[in-house]
Amino acid sequence: MPKTNDYQEFFAHFPQTVSQAMVDFATDTLFLSSRYLFVRRVGSMQFGYCTHCKQEYLTSSLNGKLGLKHNQDWQCLKCKSLVIVKASGISRKRLIDDAYFVWYEKSAINPKAIVALGIYAVRDYTGNYYETETKFKTAAMYLFEPGENGKPGRSKMLRCCHYWSGFWGRGSGPVWNERWEEAKSIISEFDHSMKHKRCHLALESVVQAVHGTPFQYSTWGKYTEQSPDLVKFFDLAAKYPCVEYLTKLGLRSFIEAKLCGYNTYGAINWRGKTMEKVLRLSKAEIKEMRSSGLTVKPITLHSYRFFKHKGLQLTFQQARKMEDLTQKYYTDMLKPLLQHAPFKRVARYFLKQLERHKSHYGTAGQVLTAWRDYLKECQELGMDLSQEHVLFPNDLHAAHLKTTAKIKIKRDEALNALIAKRLPKLEKYTFEKDGLFIRPAKDSSELFLEGKALQHCVGQYAKRYAEGQSDLFFIRRSAEPDKPFYTVEVVGNKITQAYGYRNCLPTPEVQAFIDAFIEKKLLTKKRTRIDVTGIQPAERQGVAV
16 A cells, blocks of 8 residues: 555555455456456467466367367356457457456544545556466545544545656656645546546445444445445535435435535535434425425425525425526526516416416426516517506416417518518519419418428518518419419529429429520520529528428
C-alpha cells in the first residue's frame, strides 16, 4: 500500500496487503475470460500451457494431426477452465487484459467505518507467458465514517496522480513518479480516469464490509444503478443518516436525485434528526403523503410547500399537477398574465380546469399554455378581459376552441379579401382544352381543401398567394370540375411547380395540357417556351406544393 507522511492517519484505516479474497475475485470474476492455452510445436507434437492452472501437457496425438488452432475455444484438460487457444509463435504485443474494480473492507482502526479501494488490475501476456501474474495498482482510496456523539459523519478520497519528474541521465528516458492527492469531493473513477476500462464492483466485498456497521442498514443495495461502485452512496449515507429512513419511507427519488446530481429544490433538510425536520412536514402531513399513493419526488414536495407558502393548502396529488408553476419557464410565462388577476385566483382556476378536463390537461403547465393562448386570442378579437366570465371561462378548453375558430375566420377573411382583389386579373389565365381546364384558386378555404385532397402543402401558400408572391391554379377535368386533380404554381409567368396526388408529376396527358396552357397564356413576346418538366427533382425538393 502507498505511504505518504501527509496521510498516515488516513492510510491506517486500510489493509496493508492484498487479501486472498481480492485475488480470488480478480481470478474467478474479473479475469474469468482472461484464461489462455498457449500452444507450441516440438517436432510433430503440440504442447499447450494453461495460464490458469499453470500446467503444460500434450494437446495433439503422437503424429501431430490433431493439434489445436489459434483463437479456438477450448476446455483445459487439467483444470477444466474454458480457455482461448493462442499460438505462441504469433505476436502478442497487444495481448494485455486489464480492468478496474472497487473493493470494500472494514476499517482497520474504526469498527464502525468502512473503506474502499479502487484497483486497476492487469494481466500482461506480451512477455514470457509462463510468468504472467495478476498485478494490482491502487488508483483510489475511500474512507466512510458515520457520525457519532452528535458529530456529523465524514468521507474522504485520495487519488493516485502521476507526474513527470525529469530524466534519469542522458538517453535513459523520462521518469514518472506518483503522489496521492485528496479529492475535493467523492467521485467515481468509473466516470473519470477509468471510464474507458472494464469496471466492476466487488459486490460480495460490500456485504462483508458493512456487516456489523451502521452502513449495514443503509439500504445500499437499492442504489447500485445510480452509484455503480457505491462510493457516492456511502458518502451520502456517512454524512446523512436520514438516507435509510427516506428509503424506507418510499422516498427513494430524493436519494436518486442527489446521487445523480439532479436538482433537489431544497426540499430536504439532510441534517435533520427526525423525519419531521428532514421533510419539514408535520406528522399528519407525512401520513397524508404516504397515503396519497404517489411516488413523491423532490419537486413535488417543493411544490407542496411553495403553494402552502402562497396561502394555498393543496393535497399532494394537486401539488404534483401544479409543479410546473414553480419552474422558471412557466413562472416567466405567467408573470405578464398576473396583471389580470392575482396568483391565488389564477392557481385556483388552474386547479378547477385540471379537475374538469383530465383528458385535456395533465399539468398546470398545459393549462397555463392554453390560457395564455386564449387570452391572446381574446385580445385580438377585442373581447373584454375585465369581465370574469371572459377572463376565467368555466370550460377553458371549449372557450379556447371557439376563439381559435374565430381567429381563423378573421384571418381567412383578411386573406380572402386580398385574394378577391387579385381574381379579376387572374381570370385571364382561365383555359380549357381536351377535357381539361385550369382556373385560379378562389379563396384560402379552396387551397386548404385542395391540399387535403391531394395530400400536399398548397394550403400553406395562402398568404403568399394573397400577397401576390405567387399565382396558384387548379387543373380539373371538365367532367369533374369540383374534384381536385393537379395544382400549379406560377411565379413571374413561369411554372415553378405542377403536382398531383402526393406530389406526383404530370402524366403525358396533363403535360400536353400544360404545354398548351403555356403556349396560349404564359409566353412572352419573345415566344420563349417554358416547360415544367425542365424543373429538375433537386430543384423541386423542399418546395413542392
